[in-house]
Structure formats: C-alpha cells, structure tokens
Amino acid sequence: MANVLFFYQNKSDSFNASDYKQIQIKLKGKTDKERYAYLNELQDINSLFMMKEAVINHQVDFNEYVEKYGKEWVNQVLKMEYEDIVNDALIHRLIEEEDNLHSYDLFLKQVKQQYETNQSISIFQNKDPFIQSRADQTKRLYEKMHVNMPSSSDGSYGSEKVLKSMIPDALILLTVAYFFYMLVAFEDEKGMIKYGSMMKKGSNQQLLSKWLALLVLVMGLEAIFLLTLFLNSGMQYGMQDIFQPIQSILYYVSVPYHMNVLSFIAVVFCFKIIIYAFLLALLFMVYAFVKNYLLAISISALFIGSFTFLASTSGDSHLLSYLGLTQILHPEYALKNVSYIRFFSMAIPYNVLYGLFIILMILAFALCFKLFHKQRKHILRITHQAKSHKVHGLLFYEMKKLWINDFGIVLMVVCLIAQILLLALIISMSNIEDNQYNYYIDQIGDHVSKEADEKIALERQKIDDAKQQIMIKKDPIKLNEYMKIQSMEQGFSLYENRYQAIKEDPFSRKLIKEDQVRFLIDNDYTQSQLLFVLLLFMILITMQSYDRENLTKVKQLQNMSEHMDTRLKKAKLITMGIGAFIGVLGMNFMMLLHNYQMYPGADYTNRLCDSVVFYNTHVTLSIGLYLVLLFIWQLFITCILMLVLQKVYHKIPHAKMITIILLTMIFPLLMKDTSLGVFAIFYDLYYPITNFIMAGIVLIGCVGVYIGFHVVERRKRL
Numbered sequence: 001m002a003n004v005l006f007f008y009q010n011k012s013d014s015f016n017a018s019d020y021k022q023i024q025i026k027l028k029g030k031t032d033k034e035r036y037a038y039l040n041e042l043q044d045i046n047s048l049f050m051m052k053e054a055v056i057n058h059q060v061d062f063n064e065y066v067e068k069y070g071k072e073w074v075n076q077v078l079k080m081e082y083e084d085i086v087n088d089a090l091i092h093r094l095i096e097e098e099d100n101l102h103s104y105d106l107f108l109k110q111v112k113q114q115y116e117t118n119q120s121i122s123i124f125q126n127k128d129p130f131i132q133s134r135a136d137q138t139k140r141l142y143e144k145m146h147v148n149m150p151s152s153s154d155g156s157y158g159s160e161k162v163l164k165s166m167i168p169d170a171l172i173l174l175t176v177a178y179f180f181y182m183l184v185a186f187e188d189e190k191g192m193i194k195y196g197s198m199m200k201k202g203s204n205q206q207l208l209s210k211w212l213a214l215l216v217l218v219m220g221l222e223a224i225f226l227l228t229l230f231l232n233s234g235m236q237y238g239m240q241d242i243f244q245p246i247q248s249i250l251y252y253v254s255v256p257y258h259m260n261v262l263s264f265i266a267v268v269f270c271f272k273i274i275i276y277a278f279l280l281a282l283l284f285m286v287y288a289f290v291k292n293y294l295l296a297i298s299i300s301a302l303f304i305g306s307f308t309f310l311a312s313t314s315g316d317s318h319l320l321s322y323l324g325l326t327q328i329l330h331p332e333y334a335l336k337n338v339s340y341i342r343f344f345s346m347a348i349p350y351n352v353l354y355g356l357f358i359i360l361m362i363l364a365f366a367l368c369f370k371l372f373h374k375q376r377k378h379i380l381r382i383t384h385q386a387k388s389h390k391v392h393g394l395l396f397y398e399m400k401k402l403w404i405n406d407f408g409i410v411l412m413v414v415c416l417i418a419q420i421l422l423l424a425l426i427i428s429m430s431n432i433e434d435n436q437y438n439y440y441i442d443q444i445g446d447h448v449s450k451e452a453d454e455k456i457a458l459e460r461q462k463i464d465d466a467k468q469q470i471m472i473k474k475d476p477i478k479l480n481e482y483m484k485i486q487s488m489e490q491g492f493s494l495y496e497n498r499y500q501a502i503k504e505d506p507f508s509r510k511l512i513k514e515d516q517v518r519f520l521i522d523n524d525y526t527q528s529q530l531l532f533v534l535l536l537f538m539i540l541i542t543m544q545s546y547d548r549e550n551l552t553k554v555k556q557l558q559n560m561s562e563h564m565d566t567r568l569k570k571a572k573l574i575t576m577g578i579g580a581f582i583g584v585l586g587m588n589f590m591m592l593l594h595n596y597q598m599y600p601g602a603d604y605t606n607r608l609c610d611s612v613v614f615y616n617t618h619v620t621l622s623i624g625l626y627l628v629l630l631f632i633w634q635l636f637i638t639c640i641l642m643l644v645l646q647k648v649y650h651k652i653p654h655a656k657m658i659t660i661i662l663l664t665m666i667f668p669l670l671m672k673d674t675s676l677g678v679f680a681i682f683y684d685l686y687y688p689i690t691n692f693i694m695a696g697i698v699l700i701g702c703v704g705v706y707i708g709f710h711v712v713e714r715r716k717r718l
Contacts, residue, residue: 019087020157048074097250101152104147145256149245155237158240161233164330255335267331271354328357416583416586420590422530429515436495438515447511519591541580576642607619633688685702
C-alpha cells in the first residue's frame with residue numbers, strides 16, 4: 001500500500017497522468033501522419049493561446065493560423081480557458097515518443113557515424129587503450145541491433161517511471177532490517193541459535209535457511225512491488241504492451257540488446273536479486289562479528305553509505321562510480337548507457353560487476369560459517385586485573401559509556417554520512433538564466449554607471465534586432481547566430497530588471513552572483529533535511545544516555561544522592577554537548593565545503609541585502625559574517641535544546657514514548673516543501689532571519705519548558 005501510495009503521489013511530472021492517457025487514447029487508430037498533425041495542432045493551440053491578448057488587440061499577425069486551420073478554429077482557440085490547454089511539456093514528450101518510434105534506424109546510423117568520425121579525427125587516434133576498447137565493443141553491440149518498433153508508444157512513460165522508481169528499494173531495505181531482527185537477532189538473544197548450533201551441521205543449516213528465507217521474502221516483495229506499480233501506471237498512464245521492444249520506451253532507446261519490455265524487466269529483476277543476496281550475506285557476516293543487531297545495521301549502513309558517497313564523487317568508468325546503492329540496485333542505468341568499468345587499460349562490461357558480487361557473497365558466507373562454528377566463551381571472569389591503576393573522573397567514564405560502550409560514535413558517523421549523502425544529491429544551484437545573468441555582470445558590471453547604461457542599451461538593441469532578423473533570414477548559419485543571441489534574452493531581461501531596481505533604489509546597491517551563495521542563504525529544503533538529521537542525532541544520543549539507566553534501575557540509586565545526581569547531570573550534559581557541537585560544526589562545515597566545490601570563486605564579502613531574498617531587509621552584513629553569526633546562534637540554540645532534552649529525559653522515565661513525540665515534532669522538517677512545512681518550527685529557530693516572530697515563540701517555549709521542569713524539581717526537594 002505504501003509502495004503504490006508513494007508512486008501515486010509522486011509530483012515530479014510537469015503534466016497530469018490523466019492528460020497523457022487521454023491523448024494517447026485519441027492517438028490510437030491514427031496513421032503516423034495524422035498523429036503528428038494532431039500533436040502539431042496542439043502545439044499551435046498553445047502558441048496562439050499564449051498570444052491571446054495580443055491577437056484580440058490586433059498587435060500580432062495570426063494569418064498563419066487562419067490559413068492553416070481556418071478562422072473558425074482561431075475563434076474557438078481564443079474562447080478557450082487556461083484549463084483547456086494541454087501542457088507544453090506533455091506535447092513535447094509525446095512528440096519525442098513519436099520521433100523515437102520512427103527514427104531508431106537513424107539513431108543506429110548516428111552511432112556508427114560518431115564512431116567513424118572519432119577514429120578519423122587526429123586527437124582520437126592516439127587515445128588510451130581503454131577508450132579504444134570501449135568504442136570498439138560499443139560499435140560491435142550496435143552493429144547487431146535491428147529493432148522493429150511498434151506503431152504506438154501507449155503507456156511507455158508509465159513503464160519508464162516504474163523502472164526508475166526507487167520507492168520499492170527503500171521499502172525492501174526497511175523490511176529486511178525488521179525481519180533480520182525477528183529471524184536472527186531476536187532468536188540469538190533468546191539463545192535459540194546457540195541451541196541449534198549444538199547439533200551436527202546446525203549452524204550451517206540455520207544460517208542458510210534464514211538467509212534463504214529473507215531472500216525469498218525479498219524476491220516476493222520485489223515481484224509484488226513491480227506488479228502493483230505496473231498495474232498502477234497502467235491505470236494512470238495507460239497499459240503498455242510488455243512484448244514491445246524495450247527501445248520503444250524513450251528513456252531506454254539506447255539499450256544495445258534484443259529484449260522486449262518483459263525480458264528487460266526480468267534481467268533487471270535478476271540483477272537486483274543478486275545485489276540483495278549480497279547485502280543479506282554482508283549483514284549476516286557483520287552480525288557474526290559484532291553480535292549486536294543495532295551495531296550490525298549501523299556498520300552495514302556505514303559501509304554501503306561510504307561506497308555510495310564515493311560513487312557520487314568518482315569519475316565515469318571508475319569502478320567506485322558503479323558501487324553506489326542507487327547504481328547497483330538500478331542496473332538499467334548502466335545497460336542504457338552501455339557502461340564499461342576501467343580495469344587498468346581494459347574495458348570490462350558492467351554486467352561482470354554482478355559476477356563479482358556473487359563471489360563476494362560466497363566469501364562472506366564462508367567467513368560467516370567460520371564465525372558461527374566457533375564455540376562461545378561462557379566462563380565469566382570473576383576477577384579482573386586492571387591494566388592501569390589510574391582512576392579517571394566521572395566525566396571520562398560517562399563519555400566512555402555513551403560514545404564507546406553504547407556506540408554513540410557510530411551513530412554520529414552514520415548521521416554525518418547521511419548529511420553527506422543529502423549534500424551529494426545537489427550538483428548545482430544554477431540554471432541557464434543564472435549563467436546568463438552572471439555573464440552580463442561580468443560583461444556590463446555589477447553597479448550603476450553611465451557606461452553600464454550605454455552597454456545595456458546596446459545589448460537590448462542587439463537582441464531586438466536578432467528577433468527581427470529571425471523572422472526574415474533564411475540562411476541557416478545566420479539564423480543560428482541570431483537564435484543564439486535571442487536565447488540570451490531571458491538572462492539579459494533579469495539583469496536589466498535588477499539593474500533598474502538598484503538604479504531607482506535610494507540606497508547604494510550592487511548586483512551579485514546570487515546563485516553562487518544561494519545554497520547557503522536561500523535553500524530551506526536542503527537545510528531543513530540536514531537539520532532533521534542533526535536533531536535526530538541529538539534526540540537519540542540523549543535517549544541512549546538515559547535509557548539503559550532507566551531499564552537497569554541504576555537511575556534510582558543515583559537519585560538517592562543529590563550530590564551524585566548533580567555531578568552526573570553535568571557530566572551527561574558535557575558529554576552530549578560535545579556531540580551536539582560536533583554535529584552543528586559538521587553540518588555547517590560540510591555545507592561550506594560543498595558550496596566551495598560547486599562554486600570555488602564565490603564571493604562572501606558581498607552584503608546580504610544585495611541578494612534578492614534579503615533585498616528588503618537592508619541588512620548590511622557581509623554574507624560571510626552572516627554565516628559566522630548564524631553558526632554562533634545555532635550553537636546557542638543547540639545548548640538550549642540540549643538542556644531541555646536533558647531535563648525531559650531525566651524527569652520522565654518513559655524514554656521511548658518521549659522519543660516518539662519528539663520525532664513527530666521534527667518530522668515536518670522533511671516536508672518543508674509541502675503544506676506540512678508550516679509546522680517545521682525548528683527550522684525557524686535555527687534560521688531565525690526567515691521568521692523572527694516564530695523563532696522567538698519557539699525559543700520562549702523551550703526556555704519555558706526548562707524553567708517549568710526546574711521549578712517542579714525545586715518544589716519536590718523542598
């Protein structure tokens with residue numbers, strides 16, 4: 001149900017699924033010429049509708065549409081409302097699908113021509129053996145290709161979305177983590193695995209049966225998820241014929257294998273099962289080492305997360321670039337792109353990588369068998385000879401208990417890796433408009449001057465002339481030059497409008513390359529996700545600090561001595577505060593480092609008020625100083641929250657219930673771009689410049705909670 005719900009609520013499309021399905025139904029039964037004519041008519045309807053006001057006021061010439069469709073058609077279009085217009089992105093997608101069905105032979109011809117062109121150019125003749133081998137193997141693959149494309153692409157977009165969906169992967173991994181606990185960790189805690197291992201070959205049979213049970217579960221879930229997603233996509237986008245060639249799906253047109261949609265899904269399914277089998281073997285192996293469920297899950301997640309991060313930072317064709325979780329669980333990407341792995345100077349097909357995972361799985365099981373065969377030591381040491389006679393203070397032992405014995409340092413590393421992975425998803429904060437805008441800042445200037453006014457006037461005249469020449473020029477070379485000039489109009493208009501705004505502003509202003517600092521000052525979605533991970537770490541580490549003491553009743557003994565209780569609270573606060581400080585420092589440092597990787601030349605000396613998002617604030621601080629002050633503020637807020645968390649967990653013995661309530665309070669941080677984002681109050685607290693009033697209310701609330709618990713504690717003592 002969750003799988004279908006998440007797929008159904010996916011809002012990544014720029015058009016409605018129902019519109020796609022309805023147009024595909026209308027295209028059925030039409031000839032190729034009629035299909036193109038219908039789609040071109042939809043484009044013309046959009047173009048004429050966008051000029052509706054100008055046509056009514058006779059400001060533009062629309063005789064072209066009258067001659068093509070008739071005056072009655074034009075009148076009908078002018079009477080349309082916005083809801084009657086088909087989305088441009090949808091029309092473009094449908095035209096691309098039609099082109100794909102009729103131009104596959106041309107695609108193969110272009111691949112061959114590109115290979116021959118590269119071989120003839122001098123700079124390609126002496127390339128390294130890997131590139132040459134990769135080109136030769138790719139050429140041989142495509143030379144064998146001959147595909148009979150269907151006459152319709154009905155439902156292909158839905159199939160594409162299903163194959164690209166990552167929702168089943170996340171749900172399967174969560175399910176595996178739960179059932180691994182039930183099948184392995186829970187039975188081990190009860191001594192059932194130990195009892196079974198006493199029998200002949202008991203350990204081997206237990207291990208294999210549990211691994212096989214989990215693998216069968218994964219296979220069933222994967223099959224059910226694929227089936228339900230395909231049925232759901234069929235209802236939304238139309239059902240595709242699964243016996244059509246996989247190349248009939250636009251995204252997979254470059255697949256160099258003779259497969260239909262069904263066989264392609266079967267191959268992807270087999271590859272994914274191999275990966276899940278390896279991940280299960282890895283989990284069993286780690287658990288055999290540490291004998292702790294949470295630690296085994298954390299180490300496995302750390303291992304997989306590290307490789308995923310390395311994959312995002314490695315270059316193409318490097319082995320590490322294919323070892324990320326998203327890459328190995330979605331082999332269709334590599335199949336589509338005809339990927340090869342560089343091994344010294346050799347080009348090894350990507351498929352070989354799955355054979356490597358099978359070998360690693362066997363090795364992991366071999367090590368697992370050896371570890372499970374070892375007899376456990378049940379003789380407890382009654383006496384212990386200390387290696388050192390030095391006695392440490394309470395703070396030392398509290399830090400050792402929390403960060404080492406309770407694996408707090410593992411939790412910290414996992415949270416830092418989670419933040420790194422979130423940052424790795426962001427490649428750039430710039431778009432074409434930003435690049436054009438920055439170009440004009442470099443060419444014309446970033447402040448008001450008479451010289452800049454003259455350059456702006458000349459550039460505007462140049463663009464207007466290019467737009468007129470496009471209407472009359474027939475020479476393709478000249479036409480291409482004028483179209484390039486016209487393509488700069490969007491960025492120039494943005495520059496022109498902002499220049500005019502600072503020119504009319506009574507304060508001294510300048511234009512800045514805002515996209516280069518946007519990640520740090522105007523990126524609430526990513527910042528809220530990173531903040532969620534930080535607060536999650538703070539909550540879990542505080543819970544871990546008190547949970548064991550509540551369960552073992554040690555806390556009752558500590559409360560018997562007021563002096564001991566006070567010292568212990570200080571030690572805990574310092575211990576958890578160090579972790580929180582590292583978390584805040586790590587979050588801000590990683591954001592700065594990532595922004596530096598994207599924009600090495602970013603200028604942090606520009607004033608905050610010169611950015612668009614803070615234009616009306618008149619805050620004359622530099623962006624760099626603002627970030628420093630923000631970091632200090634976040635440290636202060638973190639100290640306040642740590643005090644509140646310590647009070648709450650210290651006074652209320654139900655740690656898990658408190659944790660659930662707190663997680664519910666910070667959950668809206670993950671939904672910042674939705675309607676639930678209004679409840680992301682902790683974002684306003686950590687980034688108060690966005691909403692001073694809400695930040696003040698939340699801060700007063702936190703302080704009030706702390707004071708309330710403190711007053712109750714004092715009254716009990718009296």
